[in-house]
Amino acid sequence: MTVKAYGAYAADKPLEAMDIERRAPGPRDVEIDIAYCGVCHSDLHTVRSEWGGTIYPCVPGHEIVGHVSAVGEEVSGFTVGDAVGVGCLVDSCRHCAGCEEGLEQYCSHFTGTYNSPTADPPGHTLGGYSQRIVVDQDFVLRIRHDAGQLAAVAPLLCAGITTWSPLRHWKVGPGSKVGIVGIGGLGHMGVKLAHALGAHTVAFTTSESKREDARALGADEVVVSRNAGEMAAHKDSFDFILDTVAASHQLDAFTALLRRDGTLCLVGVPEHPHPSPNVGALIFRRRSIAGSLIGGIAETQEMLDFCAEHGIVADVEMIRADQIDEAYERMLRSDVKYRFVIDNASLAA
Ligand code: NAP
Ligand code: ZN
Ligand code: ZN
Numbered sequence: 001m002t003v004k005a006y007g008a009y010a011a012d013k014p015l016e017a018m019d020i021e022r023r024a025p026g027p028r029d030v031e032i033d034i035a036y037c038g039v040c041h042s043d044l045h046t047v048r049s050e051w052g053g054t055i056y057p058c059v060p061g062h063e064i065v066g067h068v069s070a071v072g073e074e075v076s077g078f079t080v081g082d083a084v085g086v087g088c089l090v091d092s093c094r095h096c097a098g099c100e101e102g103l104e105q106y107c108s109h110f111t112g113t114y115n116s117p118t119a120d121p122p123g124h125t126l127g128g129y130s131q132r133i134v135v136d137q138d139f140v141l142r143i144r145h146d147a148g149q150l151a152a153v154a155p156l157l158c159a160g161i162t163t164w165s166p167l168r169h170w171k172v173g174p175g176s177k178v179g180i181v182g183i184g185g186l187g188h189m190g191v192k193l194a195h196a197l198g199a200h201t202v203a204f205t206t207s208e209s210k211r212e213d214a215r216a217l218g219a220d221e222v223v224v225s226r227n228a229g230e231m232a233a234h235k236d237s238f239d240f241i242l243d244t245v246a247a248s249h250q251l252d253a254f255t256a257l258l259r260r261d262g263t264l265c266l267v268g269v270p271e272h273p274h275p276s277p278n279v280g281a282l283i284f285r286r287r288s289i290a291g292s293l294i295g296g297i298a299e300t301q302e303m304l305d306f307c308a309e310h311g312i313v314a315d316v317e318m319i320r321a322d323q324i325d326e327a328y329e330r331m332l333r334s335d336v337k338y339r340f341v342i343d344n345a346s347l348a349a
Contacts (some may be wrong), residue, residue: 004347005130006321007059010044011049014325015129017347018057022134030078030140031070032086038063038155038314039340040185041246042269044328046115050271057114061128061342062088063157064112065143065150075137083150085141085304086133087157088113088294090125091201100299129321131347141301144308152313155185155339156304159242159314163190163242164303165295166265167197169209170240174198179234179241181225181254183217184331185211186244186267188315188338191217193303196310203232204241204254207334217315217338225253234284238262248272251289255281264289314339320346 005020025031043060045051049133064086068078078084092099093110098106105189111118112349114127127133145153163186172178178199189204194201195218202221203214214222223230234257241254245268254264255277266274266289277289295303307313319327 001132003131005059005126006324006342006347007057007126007129007190008047011047011054011056015047017321018059019288020059020126020130022132023120025070025072025134027072027074028137028138028284029072029134030068030075030084031132031134032064032065032066032084032140033069033132034064034128034130035153036065036154037061037342038158038185039319039324039327039331039342040158040318040333042158042198043127043239043333045246045269045271047328051269053115055124057122058115058124059126059129060114061130062086063159063341064113064128064133064153065154065157066344071137077201078137078140083143083147084130085140085143085153085157086113086135087161087300087318090135090139090298097141101296103296105294105296128344129324129342129347131344139297141304143299144305145313149313151341151343152316153304153307155189155314155316155346156307157300159185159189159294159339160193160307161300161303162186162267162292163244164193164306165299165345166242166267166292167193167240169292170263170265172197172199172240176200177237177252178202178240179204179238179257180219181243182245182268183338184244184246184334184336185314185339188217190244191219192312195219196306196312202238210216213337231257236260240265242267244271248274250275250279250349251277255287255289256284258287260285261287263290265292267292288305316341318343320349322346
């Protein structure tokens with residue numbers, strides 16, 4: 001079937017309206033009418049081929065929510081009309097150690113929601129800036145939030161799970177002191193989730209203008225990271241710091257804030273590498289620098305259910321598909337509170 005989408009034909013071209021093909025649902029497939037799609041900084045990195053390897057035409061979008069419009073005959077658990085989501089993954093090998101542990105994001109052969117090889121035309125996956133998507137039932141998530149919250153649930157499918165997974169892996173909870181660096185799409189979810197998990201949560205921002213907001217999001221303290229005095233007050237004190245910054249920056253300012261055995265976990269994937277960290281600062285306190293990739297399907301469902309139970313959604317600004325390039329420019333200026341979400345109904349216009 002042909003559906004309307006928004007995507008780019010080259011790294012240096014703006015996004016534009018295009019028609020794309022979706023496969024007819026196979027026996028195990030769920031066809032979804034996409035209502036909303038969040039705009040992740042990874043969409044921008046990919047569309048502009050900042051990481052290299054982008055295949056065009058590129059239709060980004062991996063924070064997808066909508067309603068089931070058809071199911072294959074072997075599908076159990078989903079019926080037409082159900083509110084569902086799709087995140088960054090639409091398939092994986094199913095039998096490697098990662099897949100068997102429910103950590104499909106660490107499968108060497110996972111299929112990303114966009115920019116991955118697939119048998120479907122045009123030979124690579126096309127994401128959620130589109131009217132419909134067809135996905136294997138094992139990669140479809142159930143949404144239990146109130147219907148009116150659907151647009152604000154979309155960012156949970158990437159920003160939510162990418163912060164939830166490391167917060168859980170490093171066992172953040174009551175008694176832990178946790179820092180969240182960069183209060184953008186990922187960071188604002190990181191603050192909400194760390195707070196909800198019971199941690200003493202400190203937001204680090206370069207934007208003085210986000211100081212009040214960060215408190216409202218759930219931060220117990222806010223540090224403007226450009227102010228050396230404010231940073232120094234937290235020396236040697238954090239159990240865990242999650243760095244969501246989308247640009248290259250010095251890590252030493254944050255490793256110095258970890259207590260002995262603390263971890264700085266990187267989730268931001270900047271176009272240019274970070275300067276090498278000061279190894280001595282790690283060795284003399286047995287500190288770690290780690291990384292983390294999105295999250296598996298089971299933990300994504302766990303996060304969605306936790307958020308539904310605790311009334312957690314993203315703070316979103318709704319846009320039309322034809323505003324996407326302007327949204328990217330504003331995202332680069334850190335001028336978004338705190339996630340753009342496309343109203344996919346605008347694709348029909
Ligand atoms: P975003 O909304 O643009 O937020 C990034 C935030 O970083 C900004 O709001 C800003 O916060 C801060 N920042 C930006 N430029 C900075 C600079 N030059 N120096 C210091 N701080 C700066 O982006 P996002 O969607 O949250 O994504 C963040 C990064 O995570 C991207 O690189 C994305 O590709 C990556 N990502 C990784 C995964 C994964 O699985 N590991 C998943 C999704 C996304 P302040 O104004 O508060 O300073
Ligand atoms: Zn993302
Ligand atoms: Zn696998």
